[in-house]
Amino acid sequence: MGIVVQKYGGSSLADADAIKRVARRIVEVKKSGHDVVVAVSAMGDTTDDLLDLAAAVTPLPPARELDMLQSAGERISMALVAMAINDLGFTARSFTGSQAGVITDAQHGKAKIIDVTPGRVTQAIGEGHIVIVAGFQGVSQTTKEITTLGRGGSDTTAVALAAALDADVCEIYTDVDGVFTADPRIVPNARKLDKVSYEEMLELAACGAKILHLRCVEYGRRYDIPIHVRSSFSQLEGTWVSNDPKPGQEETTMEQPIIAGVAHDRSEAKITVVGVPDKVGEAARIFEALADAQINLDMIVQNISAAATSLTDISFTLPRTDGQTAMTALARIQGEVGYDKLLYDDKIGKVSLIGAGMRSHPGITSKFFGALASAGVNIGMISTSEIRISVVVDEASVDDAVRATHTAFDLDADEVEAVVYGGTGR
Amino acid sequence: MGIVVQKYGGSSLADADAIKRVARRIVEVKKSGHDVVVAVSAMGDTTDDLLDLAAAVTPLPPARELDMLQSAGERISMALVAMAINDLGFTARSFTGSQAGVITDAQHGKAKIIDVTPGRVTQAIGEGHIVIVAGFQGVSQTTKEITTLGRGGSDTTAVALAAALDADVCEIYTDVDGVFTADPRIVPNARKLDKVSYEEMLELAACGAKILHLRCVEYGRRYDIPIHVRSSFSQLEGTWVSNDPKPGQEETTMEQPIIAGVAHDRSEAKITVVGVPDKVGEAARIFEALADAQINLDMIVQNISAAATSLTDISFTLPRTDGQTAMTALARIQGEVGYDKLLYDDKIGKVSLIGAGMRSHPGITSKFFGALASAGVNIGMISTSEIRISVVVDEASVDDAVRATHTAFDLDADEVEAVVYGGTGR
Numbered sequence: 001m002g003i004v005v006q007k008y009g010g011s012s013l014a015d016a017d018a019i020k021r022v023a024r025r026i027v028e029v030k031k032s033g034h035d036v037v038v039a040v041s042a043m044g045d046t047t048d049d050l051l052d053l054a055a056a057v058t059p060l061p062p063a064r065e066l067d068m069l070q071s072a073g074e075r076i077s078m079a080l081v082a083m084a085i086n087d088l089g090f091t092a093r094s095f096t097g098s099q100a101g102v103i104t105d106a107q108h109g110k111a112k113i114i115d116v117t118p119g120r121v122t123q124a125i126g127e128g129h130i131v132i133v134a135g136f137q138g139v140s141q142t143t144k145e146i147t148t149l150g151r152g153g154s155d156t157t158a159v160a161l162a163a164a165l166d167a168d169v170c171e172i173y174t175d176v177d178g179v180f181t182a183d184p185r186i187v188p189n190a191r192k193l194d195k196v197s198y199e200e201m202l203e204l205a206a207c208g209a210k211i212l213h214l215r216c217v218e219y220g221r222r223y224d225i226p227i228h229v230r231s232s233f234s235q236l237e238g239t240w241v242s243n244d245p246k247p248g249q250e251e252t253t254m255e256q257p258i259i260a261g262v263a264h265d266r267s268e269a270k271i272t273v274v275g276v277p278d279k280v281g282e283a284a285r286i287f288e289a290l291a292d293a294q295i296n297l298d299m300i301v302q303n304i305s306a307a308a309t310s311l312t313d314i315s316f317t318l319p320r321t322d323g324q325t326a327m328t329a330l331a332r333i334q335g336e337v338g339y340d341k342l343l344y345d346d347k348i349g350k351v352s353l354i355g356a357g358m359r360s361h362p363g364i365t366s367k368f369f370g371a372l373a374s375a376g377v378n379i380g381m382i383s384t385s386e387i388r389i390s391v392v393v394d395e396a397s398v399d400d401a402v403r404a405t406h407t408a409f410d411l412d413a414d415e416v417e418a419v420v421y422g423g424t425g426r
Numbered sequence: 427m428g429i430v431v432q433k434y435g436g437s438s439l440a441d442a443d444a445i446k447r448v449a450r451r452i453v454e455v456k457k458s459g460h461d462v463v464v465a466v467s468a469m470g471d472t473t474d475d476l477l478d479l480a481a482a483v484t485p486l487p488p489a490r491e492l493d494m495l496q497s498a499g500e501r502i503s504m505a506l507v508a509m510a511i512n513d514l515g516f517t518a519r520s521f522t523g524s525q526a527g528v529i530t531d532a533q534h535g536k537a538k539i540i541d542v543t544p545g546r547v548t549q550a551i552g553e554g555h556i557v558i559v560a561g562f563q564g565v566s567q568t569t570k571e572i573t574t575l576g577r578g579g580s581d582t583t584a585v586a587l588a589a590a591l592d593a594d595v596c597e598i599y600t601d602v603d604g605v606f607t608a609d610p611r612i613v614p615n616a617r618k619l620d621k622v623s624y625e626e627m628l629e630l631a632a633c634g635a636k637i638l639h640l641r642c643v644e645y646g647r648r649y650d651i652p653i654h655v656r657s658s659f660s661q662l663e664g665t666w667v668s669n670d671p672k673p674g675q676e677e678t679t680m681e682q683p684i685i686a687g688v689a690h691d692r693s694e695a696k697i698t699v700v701g702v703p704d705k706v707g708e709a710a711r712i713f714e715a716l717a718d719a720q721i722n723l724d725m726i727v728q729n730i731s732a733a734a735t736s737l738t739d740i741s742f743t744l745p746r747t748d749g750q751t752a753m754t755a756l757a758r759i760q761g762e763v764g765y766d767k768l769l770y771d772d773k774i775g776k777v778s779l780i781g782a783g784m785r786s787h788p789g790i791t792s793k794f795f796g797a798l799a800s801a802g803v804n805i806g807m808i809s810t811s812e813i814r815i816s817v818v819v820d821e822a823s824v825d826d827a828v829r830a831t832h833t834a835f836d837l838d839a840d841e842v843e844a845v846v847y848g849g850t851g852r
Contacts, residue, residue: 016482050502056442057506058513065512068520069505072498076476079495080483086491087484094494099570120570144525 001033002168003125007040007135007158011175012232013077014044022173022232023084026130030090035125037165039135039158040081042073063108067137067148071096074134074154082132092130095120097137097146101164102157104138104147111138111147113156113219116164125165133161152213159216163223170225172212173232178239179204179211181261181411186399190406191413193260195240200260200356201227203388207352208265217241258357258364259409264402265350266395268298269323270380272315273330275340283314285337286330293329295322299350299383299392311340315381317392320346348380349398352390353405359386371408377401427459428594429551433466433561433584437601438658439503440470448599448658449510452556456516461551463591465561465584466507468499489534493563493574497522500560500580508558518556521546523563523572527590528583530564530573537564537573539582539645542590551591559587578639585642589649596651598638599658604665605630605637607687607837612825616832617839619665619686626686626782627653627667629814633778634691643667684783684790685835690828691776692821694724695749696806698741699756701766709740711763712756719755721748724776725809725818737766741807743818746772774806775824778816779831785812797834803827 006029008022029036041047050069054061061069075096082092101117124131135154140147149156155172162170179201180190196204198221205214211229220227220241230238276282283302290297300316318326323346330342351372358364368389372379377400380392393401406412432455434448455462467473476495480487487495501522508518527543550557561580566573575582581598588596605627606616622630624647631640637655646653646667656664702708709728716723726742744752749772756768777798784790794815798805803826806818819827832838 016479019483053442053502053506054509057445057510060513061509062512062517065505065508065518065520068508069502072501072505075498075501076479076495079491079498080479082491082494083480083487084483086488087486091488092491094491 004034005162005167006038006171008173010041027088037131039133040077041154043077046073067108071137078132093124094132096134098139100133102138106140110150113160155216159219162225171228177231182406187406189413193239201241203354207263209263259355262405263352268317269320269346272343275311278310278312289329347395349395351401354388371404375400375404430460431588431593432464432597434599436467453514463557465559466503467580469503472499493534497563504558519550520558522560524565526559528564532566536576539586581642585645588651597654603657608832613832615839621666629780633689635689685781688831689778694743695746695772698769701737704736704738715755715759773821775821777827780814797830801826801830
């Protein structure tokens with residue numbers, strides 16, 4: 001039997017009772033003959049509490065010290081999980097990210113994993129121990145400093161360990177039953193997906209589905225690690241993310257649904273640069289300024305210029321948290337570029353339809369837009385990939401748009417399946 | 427200007443405001459031209475909270491994981507102190523015990539420092555940074571595991587760093603103004619000592635004065651590091667522990683007081699083994715059994731055997747927390763040794779008179795015992811060293827005994843000097 005890597009988030013480790021429940025679950029897997037390596041997040045609100053403390057000390061904490069501070073959170077949860085396992089008659093060893101060989105670059109607060117050298121982990125496995133590893137943290141290769149991986153970090157730790165240990169599966173435990181065809185808080189009869197491809201999951205994650213972070217899925221795809229997303233509050237099968245058929249099942253491509261799901265995102269804002277001279281290099285100058293300000297753009301639309309004026313409008317979406325920075329960067333180049341004015345709108349939302357099957361099925365776009373029209377939803381911007389169509393709509397129309405699309409593509413389940421428990425960020 | 431090492435305890439780091447106050451104090455020293463290295467304990471009740479969590483998970487946490495858990499406490503406080511220093515326009519780098527090169531043996535929960543290799547600390551000092559080090563923790567030389575140093579650990583970290591860095595002074599910040607001639611909660615007009623020798627401080631610490639731990643003083647004496655015990659809540663000079671005259675003062679041996687202070691201890695119990703056959707080897711068998719049970723004895727008294735019976739009684743004191751273990755170990759050898767019965771008394775207290783001057787001054791003992799008699803205090807057991815006389819009395823008589831002794835040796839100050847703020851264990 002091979003190695004099973006599991007990851008438990010903060011909501012699964014909220015208190016001593018939750019930790020004991022997680023320990024029982026881990027021990028069951030060990031009993032079934034697998035070696036088990038577990039990545040853990042900080043307990044419940046620990047990270048928020050630590051960040052509150054930092055904010056009370058200084059408005060501008062140095063990134064190095066912020067990482068040192070936050071890394072204490074997983075140290076607490078991993079030691080407690082190891083103790084709880086010990087209490088059940090099994091032995092466990094906890095390791096910090098550094099001890100587990102999670103080597104990162106030196107970007108504090110959003111470090112990237114560049115190598116995993118799990119010598120102490122494999123030794124502990126060889127000695128028969130269950131291994132608990134601090135998620136979300138590592139040590140920088142050049143400076144030997146403690147780093148944290150940023151959002152989705154613990155998931156990424158788990159998948160990276162699974163790849164380094166050549167594990168059979170990476171189980172991501174969360175507070176929902178798996179990946180759904182839409183957010184069950186908006187669409188109560190959304191269906192849980194049994195299986196989704198890495199490609200679809202990447203688009204879902206990029207388009208606002210919060211269940212798995214982009215980096216984790218990218219890592220899984222690169223190293224071909226099957227990811228099983230499931231609830232720590234039930235024994236149900238969750239959603240398998242992989243390019244292979246679900247273990248134990250035949251390939252089911254023939255019956256594969258065209259659409260995997262409908263994602264939505266309310267975290268973006270839209271900026272329109274009005275009256276840009278339609279000359280070579282003007283648009284480039286605008287996007288150069290935004291890149292210099294370290295802003296990641298999402299959708300970009302340039303109108304065809306009105307022939308009479310030779311002026312054009314350029315619109316783009318970006319994270320709302322970057323809105324102020326982007327407006328400042330653009331205001332600074334107004335004289336140079338000579339545009340007319342800037343419009344800022346943060347009352348928008350993005351709705352995306354995702355499915356690998358749409359590649360070969362014409363008519364998806366018209367059906368999508370028809371559903372939106374029937375629901376009285378106005379489309380602002382449009383962008384597409386091979387397996388995705390996204391539209392920007394009024395923030396107030398997002399729920400209606402998601403529901404109408406979900407129904408139009410026959411994604412509704414016969415009865416309500418979903419249970420939503422809460423949510424964590426890490 | 428040389429290196430100043432400081433140590434701040436948990437009560438000096440209780441919350442964000444306290445941390446900011448400590449940061450201002452650290453920065454003042456840096457401004458005066460010194461390099462500063464600071465050892466910190468965990469904030470306020472953090473350690474107790476973590477231990478409560480562990481107790482909620484399992485009644486018997488493995489020592490390795492308990493150390494991993496507890497070490498998170500200093501990680502939090504050190505990062506926050508570094509942030510607060512940064513907020514004042516200075517740069518600070520925090521280091522875990524392991525990063526700072528605090529190398530220990532592998533005894534989890536009570537590890538001993540066997541080496542300090544502060545390469546990263548000296549490098550950071552060289553780069554102009556203030557250095558914050560996690561107290562109370564290290565890394566084991568052989569197993570590379572996180573260890574904690576047990577009681578008094580953060581003080582010991584500070585003195586060990588001071589020795590390794592060849593610091594000018596090790597300042598131990600606490601919640602009282604220094605070392606007093608007696609516990610100010612019992613003797614309100616106890617006087618703060620300006621200076622005390624290592625030898626006297628060792629006896630004071632061993633006899634119940636909780637202000638500095640024995641190990642810290644031993645370390646200071648071995649490496650001749652002047653220790654300045656002072657309050658983090660005031661700017662007053664505290665007490666210098668060293669064998670040299672206080673810096674800036676002439677040697678004052680001629681005027682050195684005979685008595686440094688009166689210490690008391692309510693943490694011990696007394697066991698009497700009644701009716702031990704007065705034969706060679708019987709006492710040895712008793713103490714062997716206690717040693718096997720890892721029990722540290724304090725005072726030991728054996729009565730002269732009654733000639734008629736050839737039986738003797740052996741009494742000794744030990745930490746109350748070891749009482750049950752000792753009684754069990756002794757009960758197990760009753761058949762072998764053939765003693766009559768065991769008596770257990772935990773309603774005792776120890777009062778000690780300490781002073782390097784008593785070596786050369788006869789009459790100290792009679793004056794001490796006379797004071798106790800006048801106060802109506804009955805003496806149970808007696809033990810002496812060159813610079814100390816200790817007596818065991820009824821627990822209820824301890825306060826009277828301390829006050830009577832303090833007055834008899836003219837230690838009372840003209841007015842009340844002491845302010846006591848609270849207390850921490852670490």
